[in-house]
Amino acid sequence: MTPRISPERLQQGLEELARFGGRPDGGVDRLAGTPADLEARRWLAGRMGELGLEAALWLAGRMGELGLEAALDEVNNVFGHPPGGGPWLLLGSHTDTVPAGGRLDGAYGVIAALEAYRAVREAAHPAAARLALVSFHDEEGVSGHGFEGSEHFCASPSLTFVSGYLELHIEQGPRLEAEGKDLGVVDAIVxxxxxxxxxxxxxxxxxxxxxxxxxxxxxxxxxxxxxxxxxxxxxxxxxxxxxxxxxxxxxxxxxxxxxxxxxxxxxxxxxxxxxxxxxxxxxxxxxxxxxxxxxxxxxxxxxxPAMAMFPGYVSALERVCARSGLAWARLASGAGHDAEILARHVPAAMLFVPSRRGISHSPLEYTDPRLLAQGCQALLEAALEVLGEG
Ligand SMILES: [Zn+2]
CATH class of the missing domain: 3.30.70.360 (Alpha-Beta Plaits)
Known part of the structure; x- marks a missing residue:
């Protein structure tokens, strides 16, 4: 039987993560490399550890760089994987935010991956041994153009243990909501x-x-x-x-x-x-x-460069969406994501849920909990589909 995610645990995870750098207006200040970002990453590594994953919080200082600015440039990817040497299908996103950002951009994909993994593990499903989790460092580009964590990951030996990458994210645009769709299958990143x-x-x-x-x-x-x-x-x-x-x-x-x-x-x-x-x-x-x-x-x-998502994964996501009975659409992402960095090296694809009024990078960022839970379940099923364990 297909494992089921818990919508309550998903919400609880999102709320717990939102406390790190939380703002009175409901938004989040969790810029990459700040104490709030690092605390959130340690918390996340702890949650992964509870699930039996070996979670490594990398603080890989660069040679020759000293002082505060260099410390902000350290790579803080949180990478959790089962014991052994893979290959693993990687699920995740990023937990850093823009200044005065929202609770969902990046955070949703990471917490949903955590919940999907937890559900698979609790069901004693064999896929638990074939999945790994990640929160990439500085997707938003506090220093430089962004994607520093995913670029570092793809240049590291860790990549050799990864068979592919799936990222769940809020759309950050108005299209899915306007068209009454619950899920979006991303076929390209612009x-x-x-x-x-x-x-x-x-x-x-x-x-x-x-x-x-x-x-x-x-x-x-x-x-x-x-x-x-x-x-x-x-x-x-x-x-x-x-x-x-x-x-x-x-x-x-x-x-x-x-x-x-x-x-x-x-x-x-x-x-x-x-x-x-x-x-x-x-x-x-x-x-x-x-x-x-x-x-x-x-x-x-x-x-x-524009980056096409891996056709085999796009098809798998489409099959999962079609089976779900939910309304869905295929679309290109107008914003950049870690998935486009991974897609240069391994098969990668993305799944979107709607953003209320298309708003993101703002404390007003919001998606209905029902839609968040559906997206999380679809991520789980997509992972099983990709692994041939659906
Ligand atoms: Zn994001």
Whole structure:
């Protein structure tokens, strides 16, 4: 018989973990490397130990780095595994938060993995010997771009004992809730391309220069930004884009902008789509600049690769969702996750539960306990499915 998770124990675990760095407003401050983060990780290692797992809390200081900053850079992955040498299917996420974060981002995936493991073990199911648990260090990127713990894990000998990785997470977007879905099967984690754009026109008197004589870099930028949504949606409806800040020079109300500078961020579930959207954006900027009597320079600033989830695991998750009788959807993750780091080395996939109003990285982060319990049970069943023990 399939083991059943306990919704009450899942809630209790989430509440206990939320005390580390807990805020009066219900949110959590548990930045990677802070005392609250380390206390939470020791607590977690203790819970894993109670379940008969050998839990290692790594405080692997880097050579040559001394003092407080180096201490914050230590790797604090909590990795719990059965005695012996694997291979294990790894379940988990991260327990660090952003400043004034919520109780579920990362924490849910770790506590749900703990509960799923507990249920499997209590049922004396043979899969208990083939599962391991993890909370990765600094997923949120307090220092650097994030994923420091999962990158360290993947470069360590521990990876050789891992057969694959499953991560349960809140969606952090509005789609599942809006579509009335209880579960989301993630088939890809988006890549992120950023372009630095500089439009050059001619600064001039904003009272005496008629519109038709202007070379207005600000107007060119505004036309592009106003049209960006349609541009990337024309490439693929799963693409999104953003311009988060815009710098105009000289920057006075009575001067026509001679220069406009901004970063365009593109997100999409496949490298080809990102490249197409980048080209479409460049072409449009050239066209608009020419129309407005301006010139434009576009430079690639950074590129973070899109990562497809392992097809065999995606299928296993879909079978579990279909059997559950719950409403579910397949979707790409618009946010980054440790799973994309693991996916470079071992089969990996993710399962989402809805986020109320799509809110995350906020004390207002919330998911109904019923949905959390369903997600946890689905994680357990997905693990058994992947292991061929379903
Ligand atoms: Zn997260």
């Amino acid at each position: 890549g992120i391309d950023r372009y630095q754009v500089e439009i050059r026109g001619e600064a001039n008197h904003a009272g005496t220069t008629p519109f038709s004589y202007r070379k207005d870099a600000g107007r060119t930028a505004a036309r592009f930004i106003g049209h960006l949504r349609e541009l990337v949606q024309g490439v693929d409806e799963r693409m999104v884009a953003n311009v988060g800040s815009l710098e105009l020079e000289p920057g006075a109300p009575n001067q026509v902008p001679g220069r406009a500078r901004f970063l365009v961020e593109l997100r999409g579930p496949a490298a080809g789509l990102l490249a197409s959207a980048g080209q479409v954006a460049r072409d449009e900027l050239q066209r608009l600049a020419a129309e407005e009597g301006c010139s434009v320079e576009v430079a690639a600033q950074s590129s973070w």
